[in-house]
Amino acid sequence: MLPPAPRPQAPIKDTAPGDLALRAAAGDLEATQALLGYLVPVIRRVVAGVIGSAHADFDDVAQQSLIAVLGALPSFRGECSPAGYASRIAFRVALRARKQRGRELNRLDALARGNTDETSAPSPVEVSGAQRRRELLRELLARLPEEQAETLALRVVLGWSLDEIASATGAPTNTVRSRMRLAKDALRKSIEKSPGLSEELGVDA
Amino acid sequence: MSVIHPENLLEKFAEGGLTPNEHHLLQEHLSGCAACRFELLARRPRNRG
Numbered sequence: 001m002l003p004p005a006p007r008p009q010a011p012i013k014d015t016a017p018g019d020l021a022l023r024a025a026a027g028d029l030e031a032t033q034a035l036l037g038y039l040v041p042v043i044r045r046v047v048a049g050v051i052g053s054a055h056a057d058f059d060d061v062a063q064q065s066l067i068a069v070l071g072a073l074p075s076f077r078g079e080c081s082p083a084g085y086a087s088r089i090a091f092r093v094a095l096r097a098r099k100q101r102g103r104e105l106n107r108l109d110a111l112a113r114g115n116t117d118e119t120s121a122p123s124p125v126e127v128s129g130a131q132r133r134r135e136l137l138r139e140l141l142a143r144l145p146e147e148q149a150e151t152l153a154l155r156v157v158l159g160w161s162l163d164e165i166a167s168a169t170g171a172p173t174n175t176v177r178s179r180m181r182l183a184k185d186a187l188r189k190s191i192e193k194s195p196g197l198s199e200e201l202g203v204d205a
Numbered sequence: 206m207s208v209i210h211p212e213n214l215l216e217k218f219a220e221g222g223l224t225p226n227e228h229h230l231l232q233e234h235l236s237g238c239a240a241c242r243f244e245l246l247a248r249r250p251r252n253r254g
Contacts, residue, residue, distance in 0.1 A: 129246075130246075133243065133246060133247045134247070137247060155244070155248070156244055156247050156248050159219065159248050161216050162212055162213075162216070177212060180210065180212060181208075181209070181210060184210055184240035184241070184244070185240070187240040187243060187244075188238075188239055188240040191239045191240065191243060192239070197243075198239070201239040201242050201243060201246075
């Protein structure tokens with residue numbers, strides 16, 4: 001007996017991202033290419049949120065994230081959105097890069113301090129409120145436990161709801177809420193230590 | 206001390222769906238919570254897929 005004829009598939013341009021990801025996970029090259037076109041802006045946005053789009057390693061980290069997403073595609077089961085799946089992977093790659101780069105910069109800072117008393121840090125007036133907020137967020141993401149950092153990043157960088165984060169991370173919504181609360185406690189402490197930001201946000205230090 | 210943040214109200218605010226009463230509750234919380242004020246300032250439009 002002949003095997004059943006394969007079901008005709010919708011044209012790529014009419015295929016929803018979730019179905020594209022499932023087809024890509026099954027090795028469909030055309031679906032993979034279309035999916036990447038959809039995911040690249042998402043991945044770049046996550047990486048920019050964690051390390052900053054002006055970071056010297058931004059393109060490299062975005063590329064590494066994309067490769068990591070491609071490597072993980074065969075494991076995609078459609079249990080969350082492809083953007084959520086890719087965002088989590090990109091977030092982890094970017095966070096590792098940020099932590100690694102931070103350690104390198106700390107070593108360079110220590111060396112520089114041994115040679116000169118001058119500081120090259122911009123003065124508070126040179127840095128706008130939005131820049132300060134972005135930088136504080138990135139510093140905080142690098143310091144927080146990974147689950148809290150991931151929750152805060154998905155919430156603030158991508159604007160997701162708690163339910164969406166719960167669905168993407170596989171954690172109960174109450175756990176996500178609890179991670180968010182802990183992240184905000186740390187955020188408040190960081191704001192209080194940042195003179196420009198505490199002023200902007202009306203915090204009594 | 207850890208406080209309870211009105212995450213659902215923050216979400217509704219971002220979507221423009223707060224009732225006047227909810228708006229008042231959120232304003233009251235924001236007046237004492239720098240972390241939630243930060244979130245509102247830093248939060249980007251949602252990007253789902």
